[in-house]
Amino acid sequence: MKELVIKNLKIEYGKNTIINNLDLHVKKDELLVILGPSGCGKSTLLSGVSGLLKPTNGYISFGERIFFDSEKKINMITEKREIGFVFQDYSLWPHMTVKDNIIYPLKLKKIEKTKINLILDDILKDIELSDKKDVYPNNLSGGEKQRIAIARSLVMNPSFMCLDEPLSNIDPILKMRLLKLIKKIQIEYKIPMIYVTHDQHEAFEIADRILIMDKGEIIQSGLPEEIYNEPNSAFVAKFIGRSNIVSENVFDRKKNCKRLVIRPEDIEISEKGKYVGFVKKKIFRGSFVEMHIKYNRETLIIHVNNDKHFVGEEIRFNINKSHVI
Amino acid sequence: MKNNLKNNTVKFLNKNSRKLSYSNSSLIFLFTALVVLIIIVFPLVYIIKISVIKDGRIFFDGYIEVFKDVKTYRALKNTVILVLGVLAMSVPIGTILAFIRNKTDYKYNKAIDYFVFINFCIPSYVLSVAWIECISRGGFLHRILKMILPTIKYDISPYSLTAAIIVLSIHLYPLVYFAVGSGLKQISDILEKTSFLLGGSKRKTILGITIPLVYPTLISIGFLVFTRTIANFGVVSNLVLPIGTEVLTTRIFQAISELNLTVVAVLSILLMVISLAVFKISKRVKYKEIENTNNTIYYYALGKYRIGVNIMLSIFFSIALFIPLVTLLISSFLKRWGLPIEMEYLTLNNYKYILFESEVTKRAFANSIFFGIFSATSAVIITLFILYFKKHNNRLKDKLLFSISNLPLSMPNIVLAIGATFAWINPPFKLYGTKWIIIITYIALFIPIVLKHASGLSSNISLSIDDSAKTLGVPLIKRIFVLYMPQIFSGLLSGWIICFLISLREIPISLLLYRKGTETIGVMLFMIQSNSYGLETTSTLAVIVIIFSVIGNVLVKKIVKGNSVNERISD
Numbered sequence: 001m002k003e004l005v006i007k008n009l010k011i012e013y014g015k016n017t018i019i020n021n022l023d024l025h026v027k028k029d030e031l032l033v034i035l036g037p038s039g040c041g042k043s044t045l046l047s048g049v050s051g052l053l054k055p056t057n058g059y060i061s062f063g064e065r066i067f068f069d070s071e072k073k074i075n076m077i078t079e080k081r082e083i084g085f086v087f088q089d090y091s092l093w094p095h096m097t098v099k100d101n102i103i104y105p106l107k108l109k110k111i112e113k114t115k116i117n118l119i120l121d122d123i124l125k126d127i128e129l130s131d132k133k134d135v136y137p138n139n140l141s142g143g144e145k146q147r148i149a150i151a152r153s154l155v156m157n158p159s160f161m162c163l164d165e166p167l168s169n170i171d172p173i174l175k176m177r178l179l180k181l182i183k184k185i186q187i188e189y190k191i192p193m194i195y196v197t198h199d200q201h202e203a204f205e206i207a208d209r210i211l212i213m214d215k216g217e218i219i220q221s222g223l224p225e226e227i228y229n230e231p232n233s234a235f236v237a238k239f240i241g242r243s244n245i246v247s248e249n250v251f252d253r254k255k256n257c258k259r260l261v262i263r264p265e266d267i268e269i270s271e272k273g274k275y276v277g278f279v280k281k282k283i284f285r286g287s288f289v290e291m292h293i294k295y296n297r298e299t300l301i302i303h304v305n306n307d308k309h310f311v312g313e314e315i316r317f318n319i320n321k322s323h324v325i
Numbered sequence: 326m327k328n329n330l331k332n333n334t335v336k337f338l339n340k341n342s343r344k345l346s347y348s349n350s351s352l353i354f355l356f357t358a359l360v361v362l363i364i365i366v367f368p369l370v371y372i373i374k375i376s377v378i379k380d381g382r383i384f385f386d387g388y389i390e391v392f393k394d395v396k397t398y399r400a401l402k403n404t405v406i407l408v409l410g411v412l413a414m415s416v417p418i419g420t421i422l423a424f425i426r427n428k429t430d431y432k433y434n435k436a437i438d439y440f441v442f443i444n445f446c447i448p449s450y451v452l453s454v455a456w457i458e459c460i461s462r463g464g465f466l467h468r469i470l471k472m473i474l475p476t477i478k479y480d481i482s483p484y485s486l487t488a489a490i491i492v493l494s495i496h497l498y499p500l501v502y503f504a505v506g507s508g509l510k511q512i513s514d515i516l517e518k519t520s521f522l523l524g525g526s527k528r529k530t531i532l533g534i535t536i537p538l539v540y541p542t543l544i545s546i547g548f549l550v551f552t553r554t555i556a557n558f559g560v561v562s563n564l565v566l567p568i569g570t571e572v573l574t575t576r577i578f579q580a581i582s583e584l585n586l587t588v589v590a591v592l593s594i595l596l597m598v599i600s601l602a603v604f605k606i607s608k609r610v611k612y613k614e615i616e617n618t619n620n621t622i623y624y625y626a627l628g629k630y631r632i633g634v635n636i637m638l639s640i641f642f643s644i645a646l647f648i649p650l651v652t653l654l655i656s657s658f659l660k661r662w663g664l665p666i667e668m669e670y671l672t673l674n675n676y677k678y679i680l681f682e683s684e685v686t687k688r689a690f691a692n693s694i695f696f697g698i699f700s701a702t703s704a705v706i707i708t709l710f711i712l713y714f715k716k717h718n719n720r721l722k723d724k725l726l727f728s729i730s731n732l733p734l735s736m737p738n739i740v741l742a743i744g745a746t747f748a749w750i751n752p753p754f755k756l757y758g759t760k761w762i763i764i765i766t767y768i769a770l771f772i773p774i775v776l777k778h779a780s781g782l783s784s785n786i787s788l789s790i791d792d793s794a795k796t797l798g799v800p801l802i803k804r805i806f807v808l809y810m811p812q813i814f815s816g817l818l819s820g821w822i823i824c825f826l827i828s829l830r831e832i833p834i835s836l837l838l839y840r841k842g843t844e845t846i847g848v849m850l851f852m853i854q855s856n857s858y859g860l861e862t863t864s865t866l867a868v869i870v871i872i873f874s875v876i877g878n879v880l881v882k883k884i885v886k887g888n889s890v891n892e893r894i895s896d
Contacts, residue, residue, distance in 0.1 A: 050522060051521075052518050052521070052522075077521075078518070078521040078522055079522070079524045080524075081522075082524065083522060084522070085518075085519065085522040087515045087519065091513070091515040091516055091518075091519040093516055093519075093534060093537075093538070095537050095540065104520070104523060104525070104533070105523035105525075108523065108524045108525055108529065109524065152519075152523065153522075153523070156523050156524060
């Protein structure tokens with residue numbers, strides 16, 4: 001089965017280790033989202049996989065094809081790896097029209113002209129930009145540019161695709177449209193994809209699986225709901241959604257207690273609530289109100305739908321769900 | 326306390342409000358506009374007038390005579406050959422060097438920068454002198470060949486259109502190098518990496534992505550090389566005129582010596598129209614701007630080509646830089662050009678003669694320095710006013726003044742000189758034969774150069790600075806000199822140095838306008854060789870000019886903080 005396999009990958013810049021002994025499998029037809037803060041090594045990982053950077057150590061293969069093997073001294077050049085790569089900055093060539101940008105890889109493969117035109121028309125239809133064929137990139141919007149960049153990667157029939165924060169420069173409304181388009185393309189073209197982002201909303205929108213990275217290492221990998229509901233560390237809990245991370249003994253007087261992750265929506269205000277605190281602060285967030293409740297030594301964040309409580313008021317609450325980390 | 330402050334403020338405003346009158350601004354504008362009209366427009370109008378008016382009547386005989394004359398077409402044809410030849414040589418040389426310097430992992434890339442920079446500092450006329458000293462019979466090439474093959478028959482002439490093409494290409498390729506280099510630095514690495522990811526090899530990426538991305542730069546610098554070549558006088562007069570071949574600039578010079586003023590005027594207009602047309606076309610060509618958003622550059626690994634590149638660069642810089650420099654240097658220490666290079670024939674007397682003994686050269690140095698300082702300073706002041714009005718008022722008349730002031734940029738120096746001759750030869754403004762005609766023409770030449778250096782800085786200044794000064798009651802003169810000038814000072818200063826350097830090497834203007842007593846270094850460079858001084862004295866003067874030029878350009882580089890200096894510094 002064709003899948004991307006990364007073993008023991010190490011990438012260094014001078015004396016700094018950016019990726020540290022990383023193991024990763026990306027299954028056929030899977031859209032893996034790598035989520036992590038800036039500088040965590042997620043873009044470097046993509047550069048290593050695509051051959052733009054030479055890893056220090058490790059093994060990378062896709063199906064039968066070995067891209068990199070430090071032991072056997074194999075390092076396939078980038079142009080032979082056939083990886084579709086979409087950059088944050090679009091990387092459209094400004095001196096070429098949309099058409100010339102898209103057909104560039106087809107011309108390199110010396111595909112005949114009539115076939116090139118057919119492929120071009122199909123892909124432009126798929127990305128809904130048939131009318132922009134002869135336009136230069138500087139006359140396109142950010143969203144249009146990124147669709148062209150995706151189309152250009154797709155026409156070369158890549159083994160798999162790497163998308164490096166492709167929608168960072170796109171406004172939120174258009175971003176949702178493009179995320180749907182990327183997901184649709186991934187399903188229709190049946191291409192495994194690695195999508196790198198620091199935006200958890202993008203990750204939840206399209207990911208089959210999410211991988212959380214920090215300081216060059218994988219912190220957690222799993223289905224989106226697993227990552228959200230069962231974070232394995234304070235880092236993941238803080239990075240994904242809002243959470244209260246408190247010591248167990250805040251609620252129960254235990255010794256050697258563990259830390260708990262409690263999502264704000266899992267704390268319920270109830271007249272018969274087990275715990276008593278008072279409202280320290282209120283923030284209107286549009287669809288809900290965020291309340292900061294002082295309880296013992298901790299401040300807990302609670303999301304409620306109504307705005308009937310006031311600052312200083314004593315309230316009772318229950319904790320419906322918590323996760324030990 | 327509040328009342329005190331109020332009273333003082335009122336006093337301050339009343340005191341300064343008299344100086345804030347509208348007429349003050351109008352007076353300065355009027356003065357600037359008058360100067361520009363007199364030194365730029367007036368000579369231009371005179372050239373046109375002489376080309377079409379004779380004995381008070383309009384006539385086009387001059388145009389008919391010029392366009393009927395076979396010599397005109399011959400000169401035009403030679404000019405076209407010269408321009409195409411220089412473009413075909415200088416553009417690839419500059420581009421390849423810029424590519425190696427900026428886009429490869431070549432180890433000695435800083436050395437390329439230094440060598441090209443020194444090449445850039447050598448005036449074109451001086452290069453042509455070095456060429457003659459190298460190639461002519463009795464030249465260094467002949468002597469070396471004779472040492473190797475004593476019976477060799479040497480019949481290479483240093484004079485030909487090809488020689489002018491080679492010398493001008495060596496002189497102008499640094500412009501291409503600087504421009505293409507900064508273009509290549511604008512290419513974000515992801516544009517090339519994307520090509521690799523899509524299956525493009527290095528060769529295909531270089532030819533399909535990297536080089537085409539600098540096509541806009543190549544086109545615009547091509548236009549600049551075109552205008553510089555067509556306007557050149559020093560090299561063609563030294564290498565082409567001696568064999569009777571003419572290009573447009575030498576044709577004008579010949580017509581002057583025949584005192585055929587109408588033909589001179591018509592040919593000047595022809596030369597100016599061609600230059601202006603090319604200049605305007607270059608401004609109109611719409612380029613798709615590239616912008617390096619992530620500030621990283623992709624460097625191609627030279628790999629097995631490293632040795633080849635080393636050999637190629639060594640050969641090139643030997644021919645373009647070291648041989649001319651060494652030739653000039655050796656000649657400058659020879660008692661007489663042509664003597665064997667042995668200790669007994671070496672002397673310091675040439676330097677002693679030029680710097681301390683010869684009254685003419687001493688006077689030429691003093692004149693060039695005075696003309697340079699006076700003209701460059703005047704140009705800076707006029708430019709300051711032009712830019713201030715353009716920036717802060719931006720009325721139609723301000724824009725017009727700005728455009729007119731830029732006109733000399735597209736006019737060959739020889740045309741400026743001819744315009745000045747026509748305009749200032751008769752009363753009431755009889756300046757011909759005095760130093761003032763050279764100074765005025767230098768100012769006209771320098772204004773657009775200073776404008777080019779300072780206008781970028783001016784456009785970055787916030788208008789609110791001047792507005793806030795107005796509300797505080799700061800008078801116009803203070804706003805210009807105390808608030809505005811310091812903000813564009815580095816541009817004005819680098820422009821000033823460039824102009825000063827030009828005055829130390831400029832040939833066509835001073836050659837046409839000088840009289841006994843107003844000789845310049847440029848005139849001496851040209852005339853020393855023409856008289857019986859011999860090439861060793863020309864070489865000595867050339868070495869001194871090169872040293873001045875290198876020092877000046879280093880200063881400019883320091884002032885503009887590493888920006889390439891590719892302004893109009895050549896004749």
